[in-house]
Structures are given as C-alpha cells and as structure tokens.
Amino acid sequence: xxxxxxxxxxxxxxxxxPSQASRTIWAMPRFRWAxxxxxxxxxxxxxxxxxxxxxLNFGEPLIYLLGLGLGLGHLVGEVGGLPYxxxxxxxxxxxxxxxxxxxxxxxxxxxxxVPQKTYDxxxxxxxxxxxxxxxxxxxxxLKGLLSAIAILIVAAVLGAVPGGWMAAWxxxxxxxxxxxxxxxxxxxxxxxxxxxxxxxxxxxxxTPMFMLSGVFFPxxxxxxxxxxxxxxxxxxxxxEIIRPLIVGQPVEHLVLHLAVLLFFxxxxxxxxxxxxxxxxxx
Amino acid sequence: xxxxxxxxxxxxxxxxxxxxGLVKQFGQFCAVDGIDFTIPPGxxxxxxxxxxxxxxxxxxxxxxxxxxxxxxxxxxGQDLPDQARAIRACVGLVPQADxxxxxxxxxxxLFMYARFFGLKRAAVAxxxxxxxxxxxxxAKADAKVETLSGxxxxxxxxxxxxxxxxxIVILDxxxxxxxxxxxxxxxxxxxxxxxRGVTLVLTTHYMEEAERLCDxxxxxxxxxxxxxxxxxxxxxxxxxxxxxxLRGTVSxxxxxTLRSMSAHxxxxxTAVYVYTHAPAPILxxxxxxxxxxxxxxxxxxxxxxLRLTGRGLRE
Numbered sequence: 001x002x003x004x005x006x007x008x009x010x011x012x013x014x015x016x017x018p019s020q021a022s023r024t025i026w027a028m029p030r031f032r033w034a035x036x037x038x039x040x041x042x043x044x045x046x047x048x049x050x051x052x053x054x055x056l057n058f059g060e061p062l063i064y065l066l067g068l069g070l071g072l073g074h075l076v077g078e079v080g081g082l083p084y085x086x087x088x089x090x091x092x093x094x095x096x097x098x099x100x101x102x103x104x105x106x107x108x109x110x111x112x113x114v115p116q117k118t119y120d121x122x123x124x125x126x127x128x129x130x131x132x133x134x135x136x137x138x139x140x141x142l143k144g145l146l147s148a149i150a151i152l153i154v155a156a157v158l159g160a161v162p163g164g165w166m167a168a169w170x171x172x173x174x175x176x177x178x179x180x181x182x183x184x185x186x187x188x189x190x191x192x193x194x195x196x197x198x199x200x201x202x203x204x205x206x207t208p209m210f211m212l213s214g215v216f217f218p219x220x221x222x223x224x225x226x227x228x229x230x231x232x233x234x235x236x237x238x239x240e241i242i243r244p245l246i247v248g249q250p251v252e253h254l255v256l257h258l259a260v261l262l263f264f265x266x267x268x269x270x271x272x273x274x275x276x277x278x279x280x281x282x
Numbered sequence: 283x284x285x286x287x288x289x290x291x292x293x294x295x296x297x298x299x300x301x302x303g304l305v306k307q308f309g310q311f312c313a314v315d316g317i318d319f320t321i322p323p324g325x326x327x328x329x330x331x332x333x334x335x336x337x338x339x340x341x342x343x344x345x346x347x348x349x350x351x352x353x354x355x356x357x358x359g360q361d362l363p364d365q366a367r368a369i370r371a372c373v374g375l376v377p378q379a380d381x382x383x384x385x386x387x388x389x390x391x392l393f394m395y396a397r398f399f400g401l402k403r404a405a406v407a408x409x410x411x412x413x414x415x416x417x418x419x420x421a422k423a424d425a426k427v428e429t430l431s432g433x434x435x436x437x438x439x440x441x442x443x444x445x446x447x448x449x450i451v452i453l454d455x456x457x458x459x460x461x462x463x464x465x466x467x468x469x470x471x472x473x474x475x476x477x478r479g480v481t482l483v484l485t486t487h488y489m490e491e492a493e494r495l496c497d498x499x500x501x502x503x504x505x506x507x508x509x510x511x512x513x514x515x516x517x518x519x520x521x522x523x524x525x526x527x528l529r530g531t532v533s534x535x536x537x538x539t540l541r542s543m544s545a546h547x548x549x550x551x552t553a554v555y556v557y558t559h560a561p562a563p564i565l566x567x568x569x570x571x572x573x574x575x576x577x578x579x580x581x582x583x584x585x586x587x588l589r590l591t592g593r594g595l596r597e
Contacts, residue, residue, distance in 0.1 A: 023349050023363055037397045044394070045385040117381035123347060124375040125398035125446075126367040282339070282348035 025281065029130040029273040037127065038135025039142075046143075057150035061096060065089055065151075065158060068216075080218045082247055086162060089155035090246040091215035093170065094177065094238045096151055097144035101178045102206050104140035105185025106198045113189055119280060129280060133186060133273045140185070141178030148174040152246070163248030170245040173261075177238040180261045183268015190275035209235040214243075234264045296359075298323045298450060298481050299344060303353035306339050306505075313339045315505035316353070321498075323449075326472070326482040328496035330489075330583075332591055336505040337485040338378060341452050344483065345370055358449060371399060374443030378454040380435045382427045388438055389414065389423040392445055399446045406445060416471065417441040433464030440468065444475075451475060453484040457491060469494060489584040499583075503591045513583050520589050521581045522546065522557040526564055529553050530574040543567065546589075557581065 046053060065085065073084030080087060112118035119132055152167060161167050188201045212226065213219075213235035219227050230236045237257040244251045251257075299321040306314040314336040321327045329337040342348035344357055346366025355362045357369045383391050392413060396406040414420045417437035422430065430438065436456070443451055456472070457465040472495055476482055486492050492499055493513045500510040509516060522545045532540075532554045541547040543564050546557040558564060561578055568576055 034400065037400070040397055041383075041394055044390070048385070116384060117379065118383055120377065121381040121383065121395070121442075122398050124345060124370060124377070125395070126371045126400065127398050128367065282342055 023281075025274045025277040029133070029270060030128075031134060032128075032131055034127050034131040035134035035138065038122070038132055039139050042135070042139045057147050058154060061092060061147075061151040062154045064092060065154060065160065069158070069160065083160075085158065086160045086247055087218075087243075088216065089151065089158070089160040090243040091239055093148045093151045093155070093174065093246065094235060094242045095210050095213075095215045097148045097174045097178055098181050098209065098235055098238075099206065100147040101140045101144040101181040102185045102201070104143050105136070105182045106188050106192075106201065107195065109136055109140075109186050110189040110192055110195065110198075113276070113279070114192075119276075123280065129277050130273055133269065133276055136186060137179060137182045137269060137272070140182040141175050144178035144181070145171060145175045155246075161246055163244075163246045166248055167246045170242045173238065173241045173245070173258075176258070176261050176265060177234065177242075180234045180238075180264035180268060183265065183270075183272045186272035187268070187275045190272070190279045209233050212236075214239045234261055237261055296323070297321055299327075299355075299357050299483070301340075301343075301353065301355045304340070304343065304350055304355060305352040306336070306343065306348060306350050312505050314343070314350070317500075317502070317505070317507045319500055319507065319510065321481065321483060323481050324476070324479050325497040326476050326484070326495045328492045328499045329483075329485040329502055330487065330492050330499050330587060331485075331502035332487065335502040335591075337502055338454055340502075341375075341454050341483065341485060344452060345373060345375055371446065372449050374446065374448035374451040376436075376439050376443045376451065376453040376456055378458070380439050382435060382438060382442070384427050387424050387426055388419055388430070391427060391438060392442060395442045396445045401446065409445065409447070413441040413444055416444075418467065433460050436460060436464065436468065440471065448480065450481045450483060453482065455485055455487070457486070457488065465491075489582060489587060493583050501587060501590050508590045516586045517581055517583060519586075521585045522559045523581055524558055524561040525579055525581050525585060526556040526558070526561060526568075527553060527577040527579070528556070528568075528574050529577070532574070539567075540564065555585075557585070 065088065069085035069088045073088070076084040078084065119129075122132060123129070148171065152161060152170070155161050156167075184205070185201070188198060192198060212222070212230050213233050214230075215235075219230060219236070222230070237260040241251050241254060241257045243249075297320040299319075301320070302318050304314055304317050305312070317336075317340065319327075329335075329340060331337050339348055343350050343355060343362070346363050346369060349363060358372055360369055362369065383394060386394055389410060392410045393403055393406065396403070396410070411420075414423050417440060419434060419437055419441065422434060427435065427438070440453075440456070443453075453472075457468050460468070469491070472482060472484075476495075482495070484495070496513060498510065498512060499516060501508045501516070509519065511519065526544075528540075529552060531552070532549070537547065537549065537554060540554065540556050544556045544558040548555050556564060565576070565578060568574070
C-alpha cells in the first residue's frame with residue numbers, strides 16, 4: 001500500500017490559467033449549423049415510428065374536438081361570440097403544441113441524456129452541448145408544429161376554422177410558442193433524477209396553464225386577480241394570437257404577445273444550455 | 283484498407299500529446315494531481331492503474347470532455363480547452379461504457395456518427411462498409427444495436443471511433459468484460475491500426491493487454507504517475523527477474539529463511555511471493571516439499587503493478 005490514501009490539495013490553485021476559468025456553465029450559448037445533425041438524427045428515428053406518430057397527432061385531437069366540442073358545445077352554445085367547437089379548436093391548437101413540446105423536452109430528452117447516453121457519444125465529436133440543446137429545441141418545436149397542423153386539419157374538416165387560409169399564419173406562432181416551452185422542459189430533464197420528477201412540472205405548470213390560459217373558457221370569465229396572474233403564462237399569450245388568426249378576427253397587442261413568447265424562448269434556451277452543461281460537464 | 287495510402291506525415295518525434303502539471307479536482311478530492319507526460323506519434327501509450335487512479339479523467343481531459351484546474355495540455359499541436367472542437371475532429375473515442383444509439387441499426391450508427399463530424403453520407407459510404415468488415419460486423423449491418431452481444435457492441439464502438447479517420451484513438455478499457463475470442467480480435471485490430479500510423483492511447487488493468495499492446499506505459503495511482511517507460515523497462519526497474527509463488531501453509535520460520543535468500547518476499551493470504559534474480563538456490567532449497575505448491579515464473583507487469591500500487595483493495 002503506498003503511503004497516504006487521501007490526496008493533498010495542491011497549494012497553488014490560483015495558477016489555473018484564465019482560459020480554463022472561462023469554462024463556465026453560464027457562458028453565452030452559440031448558434032451553429034452543427035445543430036442540424038441532431039435534428040437529422042431525431043427525424044430519422046421519428047420516421048421509423050411514423051405510424052403511431054400520425055395516429056397520435058390526428059386521432060387524439062379528433063376525439064377531443066368531437067367529444068368536447070360537439071358534446072359539451074351542445075350544452076354551452078356560444079362562447080365569446082363563437083360556436084364552442086370553434087373556440088375550443090383554436091385553443092387546443094396551442095395547448096396541444098405545448099403538451100407535445102413538453103413531452104419531447106422531458107421524456108425524450110431525458111432518455112437520450114441519461115439512460116441512453118446518446119449525448120455522451122455526441123459530445124465526443126465536434127458537437128457541443130450548445131448544438132445538442134439547439135437541435136433538440138428546434139426538433140421539439142417542429143413536433144409541436146406538426147401536432148398543431150394536424151389539429152387545424154381536423155378542425156377544418158369539422159368546419160371549425162372560420163378564418164380560412166388566414167389560420168396558416170398561426171403556424172409560425174405555434175413554432176415560436178414551441179421554442180418558448182421547450183427550454184423549461186429541457187431544464188427539468190437536466191435536473192431530473194428519474195422520469196417521476198416530471199410529474200411536478202406537469203401538475204404544477206402544464207396542467208394549470210392548460211386549464212387557465214383560455215383553452216376551454218375565456219379569460220374574462222375568471223376572477224380579476226386570476227386574470228392578471230395568467231398574463232405571466234406563455235400559453236395565454238400564444239392563444240391571444242392564435243385564436244383570432246384561426247377564427248378570422250384582428251389580433252390585438254400582437255407585438256406584446258410575440259415579445260413575451262420570444263422572451264421565454266431566449267431565456268429558456270439560455271438556462272437549458274446552462275443546466276445541461278451542469279449535468280454533463282466533468 | 284479504408285485508409286488508402288498512408289497520409290500521415292510523421293514529423294520526427296514531435297509529440298502528438300503533451301501534458302504538463304495537469305490537475306483535476308472534484309470538490310476536495312484530487313482526481314488528477316499534477317501529472318506530466320508526452321505521447322509520441324504512432325505509438326500505443328497505456329495508462330495503467332487501479333480503479334480510481336485518475337485514468338478515465340485523464341482521457342476525458344485529452345478530448346476536452348473534462349476541464350482541468352491547473353496545468354497545460356495540447357493535442358496535435360492545439361491547446362485545450364480552447365481548441366477542443368478542432369481536436370475532437372481528429373480523435374476517436376471508445377468510452378468505457380457503450381453508448382451506441384439504440385434507435386438505429388449497426389450501419390445507421392456509423393452513418394449517423396459521421397454526420398456529427400459534419401461528414402457527408404456519400405463521402406463515408408465506402409468507409410462505413412470497410413469499417414463493418416474491419417470489425418467483422420458486415421453480417422450484422424442491418425441488425426438493431428440492442429440485438430448485439432457485448433463483444434459485437436464493443437467492436438461497433440471501435441468502428442464508430444474510426445469513422446472520422448482519426449489520427450489518435452483513445453480507448454478506455456477497450457476489452458473489459460469481453461470473452462477471450464473477442465479480446466484477441468480487438469488486440470489484432472488495434473495492432474493493425476498502430477501499424478498504419480494511428481496513435482493509440484488506452485487505459486487498462488489487464489497486464490497482458492498492456493504488455494502486448496503498449497510501447498510506453500505510465501502507472502498511475504491516487505491521481506499521480508508513479509513511473510513510466512516500456513513494459514520491459516518497468517519490469518527491470520521495479521522487480522526482480524523471477525518470481526517463485528508458494529501456495530499452502532508457509533511457516534514463519536520458512537518465510538524468514540526465504541526472505542533472507544531473496545531480494546523481496548511478501549505474503550498475501552495463504553500465498554507467498556518470492557522475488558529474486560537467482561531462483562535456482564531457492565528452488566533447490568525448497569526441494570519437493572509436498573505440502574506446498576511451487577510455481578516458478580518470469581516476473582511480469584502485474585508484479586510491477588502490485589509493487590507500485592500495493593495489494594490493498596480499491597473500491
């Protein structure tokens with residue numbers, strides 16, 4: 001046995017060169033085309049499971065809209081001057097994108113980050129965590145967009161898109177909204193010990209937004225304090241843009257709503273990169 | 283094979299890796315405690331040491347995957363950590379735990395990995411087939427990764443590490459947990475790579491692997507380098523030429539006598555190891571004691587390893 005088992009701490013730690021000190025998890029993430037390789041990876045895997053993906057994307061909203069829109073709509077009649085099916089469809093376009101993006105950013109990202117060690121393998125190539133997180137973010141937002149397109153098609157077939165082709169303008173907004181939701185989801189993945197951890201986020205964040213942001217009933221039917229509170233939720237702002245575009249009404253405060261979504265997207269990406277670095281860097 | 287003419291222009295003895303005063307701390311624990319080494323091109327360089335010696339951390343630092351707290355490190359003439367991405371473009375890594383992509387087949391794993399290096403599919407198509415042949419996986423090319431045996435996964439991981447035609451391949455315990463057939467196949471392939479001019483850097487705690495493959499070795503423990511040299515040099519420097527192993531009950535009296543007759547004697551459980559440059563008199567003295575099993579062999583790297591790092595268990 002050689003002498004001591006405990007290692008001495010070198011006395012001259014201050015000699016560490018400045019270049020090493022610069023590696024901090026808070027360094028500004030960089031946008032690089034390398035992120036497209038991760039997008040390509042996820043697309044190729046998704047393509048293999050396209051059957052179940054299509055069933056999920058079209059089947060679920062169809063059942064939702066038929067069940068709630070026609071069934072409940074029969075009782076409710078009109079909401080905010082719109083047939084309930086139209087009101088609901090325009091809200092579900094947004095909420096479904098939120099759910100899709102959150103699932104992708106949590107369960108899928110966590111799977112690749114922790115049990116599958118896919119990111120470890122990718123980090124041994126010239127790709128950095130910045131590229132991985134950017135690729136995952138764009139991919140998740142695209143999946144959210146796809147689910148929104150599916151719902152719009154279903155809604156159009158059911159005659160619930162009075163805005164006609166103007167509704168297509170909702171799609172870039174859905175993509176931006178996806179980017180606003182993916183950051184927090186990836187942050188959850190980066191700090192999660194297991195899949196069970198995501199229950200907190202779903203119960204405390206996703207479900208409240210789903211119920212309170214104007215998907216099922218208009219904001220003005222809530223108590224005033226709550227109406228103010230929901231202004232801090234990104235889904236509220238997404239629906240404020242998406243709903244009028246789908247039903248063919250002018251959008252109010254467009255810039256404000258877009259700015260809120262953009263703010264969430266950028267801040268979310270920054271912290272997502274930082275937290276994934278914290279988890280994966282040695 | 284997939285590396286047509288030898289394109290590596292080896293400038294005389296300019297090291298491909300140079301580390302000076304490298305330190306890595308995890309909180310209060312010092313994983314790597316001020317190590318220096320240089321690795322010449324085209325050699326197989328081994329890091330030998332017990333678990334927790336700091337080998338894996340050192341390899342991770344070579345790729346910019348682990349930060350270091352002090353010292354300097356350059357790979358292929360570029361400094362870490364600033365040039366980490368450029369360095370990784372020219373280096374292949376075989377990690378300790380397989381991290382193949384389970385969503386893809388064997389061949390798709392190779393193509394996809396090439397994409398992470400920014401290589402075009404068409405440009406690596408021939409290379410992918412050559413690597414499948416090199417790792418004897420052609421028959422399994424369309425199999426899903428999860429259906430592969432441990433040995434096949436390891437071979438695919440090695441093939442994957444070669445997709446970017448690296449100048450350096452870093453292998454963290456390349457044959458741990460594999461059966462002898464696979465191990466010998468991997469050794470043969472690594473020797474081929476080395477013959478082609480690729481620099482190999484590996485960690486292992488299999489002495490046979492180190493003796494067979496490595497031109498130069500460092501023995502590490504507790505984050506420090508205890509010694510370095512060729513396997514032959516290390517054996518000459520640290521242990522006597524011969525070892526006589528006794529198994530059975532060795533009395534205190536016999537042990538003392540053996541100690542006086544030899545250069546170094548140690549007891550481990552019911553076994554006694556007698557190290558000497560002159561085995562004949564000791565063997566004669568022991569005669570044919572039917573109580574004891576006597577094994578006489580040449581000293582090897584394992585003896586050096588145990589002499590340098592001690593016989594205490596590492597958890």
